[in-house]
Amino acid sequence: MKILTTMITSLTLILSLLVSVNVIATHFTFTAIPDENESQLRTRFEKVALYLEKELGVKVKYLPVKSYSAAVTAFRNNQVQLAWFGGLSGVQARILVPGSQAIAQGYEDQFFKSYFIAHHSTGLTINENFPDINDKTFTFGSKGSTSGRLMPQYFIEQHLAKKPQQAFKRVGFSGDHSRTIAQVQAGAYQVGAVNYKVWQSALSAGKIDTNKVSVIWETPTYPDYQWTIHANVDAEFGKGFANKVQAALLNMNTPELLSSFPRSSFINAENKDFEPILTVAKKIGLID
Amino acid sequence: MALLQNTVYPLGYWQKVTLSIWFIAVVIIPFADIEIVNFDPLLELSLMAQGLIHADFFATEYLFQAIIQTLNFAIIGVSLGLLIGAPLALIYQHPLVSGCCAFLRAIHEIFWALLFLQVFGLSPITGILAIAIPFAGTFARVFHDIINQSSDSPLESIDSRADIISRYTYGKIAQVLPQLITYTRYRFECALRSSAVLGFIGMPTLGYYLETAFKQGNYSEGAALLIIFIALIGTIRYWCPPKLLGIYLVVACITLVEIPTLDSSLLVRFISQDIIPPALVNTLSFADVQWSLLYTWFSDIITLQAIPGAISTLTLALLALAASHFVTLNAHAIASKHLWPGPLVYLGQFILLIGRSVPEYILAFIFLILLGPSMLPAILALAIHNGSVIAYLTVQQSNAIAPPLMQISTLNKFNYHIMPSIYPNMMALLFYRFEIIVRETAVFGILGIMTLGFYIDSNFSEIRYSNALILIMCTALLNVAIDHISMRLLNSHKQSLTT
Known part of the structure; x- marks a missing residue:
């Protein structure tokens, strides 16, 4: 009988769990995988989240992910609206979410x-x-x-x-x-x-x-990491939101924040900057 | 002549099985990639050793949360698995049910999680379902086996007017309840390991930080996390008596990380786009289908990925099976109270604890530095892990056997009296673990050893979900076939015993 009671309790609990999922408010969420030093990732990027929160005036959350493909999936599912992608993952993400834009890259990423x-x-x-x-x-x-x-x-x-x-x-x-x-x-x-x-x-x-x-x-140089923003942020967070995010990123100049990526500064970027990456990915058969 | 023939003793059933395992292993060794490439492993090894000595318990951020989430995923996953699996055990004799269950448990937790990740995103639901679904399949099978072993005699003493549920509950299940609870507790330990391993692909459990620490060479952090994890598993019986499981379940549900909003359109997209072969994506009717494209796509996956992947999966698994057998025998011996005095037995059991608690991924990782990249690190990791698990389960049984009152040496008593009585069970466990070994090869795919898991992982990282799904299906079918064969091997023996 005890097993039966346990089962019934767990069933109700799990059902109530599934029902209560819709109450969580939407935040502006971003993710980032730095190319080195992943220790204390959340602690470091929550500082970036605080900075963005101050600049953008909305709640900003950092979502830690383990791999580029997980970052792409989260971006595609609109679980994150902004992501610090590698060259390839950025191209993959922008193909999957038409209308999404590369808005900034690291200074070093122009000639990686x-x-x-x-x-x-x-x-x-x-x-x-x-x-x-x-x-x-x-x-x-x-x-x-x-x-x-x-x-x-x-x-x-x-x-x-x-x-x-x-x-x-x-x-x-x-x-x-x-x-x-x-x-x-x-x-x-x-x-x-x-x-x-x-x-x-x-x-x-x-x-x-x-x-x-x-x-x-x-190797010869190529473009690499960049910030990519989701297609429908303007609809979700108000007109001109993507531009505000871009400005906030370009103005980020605290060494403490920049060292998390680690980049010396962020500069302007657009989708076409990464066309060489797309061409190369197609050439070696990573993208159809 | 007749006299001579009588003195030739035929091999016993288990001796034949044992010899077959080793014979197969010896035959495939020349074809397996087990080259040792090692020049300067010492630098990295000394860094690892230093990390272990200077284990840093404060290096990991949100450590307490990670521990809690590891427990939460395991507790809720096991409960849900029990909830689905236990009723299925009652109808498991139906081939369709047993086939489906074999299929569910044939797919590794990591692959379930990678699939659910597309639908639920990085959400606890992904992690919980990834544990619950394969566990349900396992519970159904093992509970069915346990209930089948119970005797029918209590049924006769129950009033014939009693309803079928009461008859079944009190007549059959009541007598095997202790075994069911013991097994559930063992599965809870497995769930803790699975929960940690899910961290490797992004669930917020201990594995998340463990993988990062090892990957980036922060060995003092990695060592601390390993110690915490081993301690957690080694002390389960103190902090998780079955009575408290209900309370833990409630606590787990309350303290679970927040669940992001579910979006049903993701499921629709996954089914209607992601898993559709590329040749079919833009077709509207049956007539539009370009069969030749579909055929090339499918045959490419099978010939370039599925078949090579399956061959190295099987090679790895068969070699690991033989090596596990070797480790089992030795590990069982070092923790047996029939061979050693008390304190040494505790030491032996501690070694078994470490052997079965350290995730295979970490073991393979260390061996990779030591022996270079081949199948060898994976074989050793699988053998140590599975050998320790089997030894742990059999040593509980063998330590319960009363030592024979014979005037022979300890070693002889062990070999003559203890080993024969536990060997059949040991081999049964080994066969059961074979299915698990094949599943576990998946993890090494992610580490770069070219098993089916390697190709599945590649397809996920290239965002080719339809390819990944085909390969996951191949993996599952391979496992179902292996399960079927090992069940028949064991059953044929049981039948030959009864007839």
Whole structure:
């Protein structure tokens, strides 16, 4: 009988739970995945939320997400109306939500680049030309990353005229730039591709032994991270709201807030700035 | 000649099964990718060790919330799973019901969550359903097995005028209630692990911070989270007596993170657009369908992703099965009170606790640094985890056996008396875990080992839900087939015993 009572109680509770979901008020919600240092993410970005709240005059909430694809899903479902996307995830999101706009990018994101790094045992050293990495083992970062996957794969296919699976002895996805560095440094993979900013900060933090792993090539530059705003914010939060958000982002100049991304400042951006990313994504078959 | 033949002892059933497991493993090893690539693992390993020594319990923000949400998802998930699964147990003999249940539990929690994420967004509903649905399938099956083992004799003493529900409740269920409760408690432990693992894809549980910490090399934070998680699982029986479960459920519902507004249009969009094959998206009638496009799409998924994925999933699972068998035997031995004096038994049980509590993902992560990227880290992680779970369950049973009063050495007593009596159960658990091993290979896909889970994860990150769904279906069918085979193996033995 006890089990039966428990069951009935739980049923009622769960039903009441499902009924009571509609009472939560709408906030202006944003999400952001920085390209490095995800510790204390909520604490840091709640400060950004406070700043936006002050500038915009509406309640602003930060929603932590785990991956670019989760950020795209949340944006598409209108669970977040503003997102700090990587180059690729921004393009994906704007295709899924027609009318959404890239409104700002980091100063550094106009000319972003990736480093190819190699374990010392490969004998590869820094060179202006694309390195001979045929038949090596190679690791990308996360599957949806622009600097850790999309652009490196594009340059590999351009120079080696082969898909990575054919060009390399083994292809991995480490999941994160710091993982890529750690795995190449440990020799688990011979070569890897990494976001140049993550490499630089790991280097200055003393996490890299340059006798073991070093940069062997740097890619040409490409546009990367940007703020993208949802198509119907003006309808939801009032006319001109998207412009207000853009102004608030461009005026964000407190080093403490900017260091969460980490960018030196935000500058103007529009959808067409990211067309190279779309072209590349189509070329390597990540977008149909 | 006849005399000679009599002295040849035929192999026992379980010996044959054991040898088959190892034979299969040895045959597939040459085809498996188990290369060891390791140059300088020491730097990263020493960082990990330092992290463990300097475990930082204050590095994680909102730690208390994360613990509470891990518990909440587990409690509500198990309750809901029980609510759906327990009634299904009563009609489980129907092939349609057992087939559906096998299908539900064949899909890993992570994939359920990735699917629900599209419909409910980052909401507790996603996490709770991702636990409740596969758990319902498992409860239905195991409760059915347990109830089936109960005897029919109490039924005879019940007044024949009693209604069917009373007859069933008091005649059948009452006698196995303790087993049902014990099993439910064990599943609660599993739910805690699942709840934590759901953090890897964004649920606000301990796994959320655990994955970030390990991924970004913040080992002192990661170690602290692991310690908290192991302590939570190791002390379940102290803080969660079955009596309090009802109260915990109420508390869990109250303290759950807020649920964002449900949007039914998302469900409509998911069913009518997202999961529709690209060739069918813009077709209005049957006549518009470009069958050749649909065919190329489908055959590409099957030949380029499903089949290679299934082959490495099976290779990984079969090798992990043999390795789990090895770990089980050893882990059972180190925690057996028949072999060791009291304090050492506690140490052994502590090792089992760690082995079964540390998520496979983290184990594989550490082995990846140590051994390089191949299937080996995943095999070891699966073997340690599943071996420890089986050893934990069998050691409870073997420690309850009275030691024989024979004048033989401890080791002989153990091998001659204890092992034979628990071995069939150990193997039954191993077969049952095989289904789970196949499911768990999914997690390694996310870590980059090319199982079916890898391709599913890729399709989710490329926003190709229709492809992902096809692959999830393939995974589920593979699991249903494996479940069917292992059930038949076990049943054929039971029948050969009774006849």
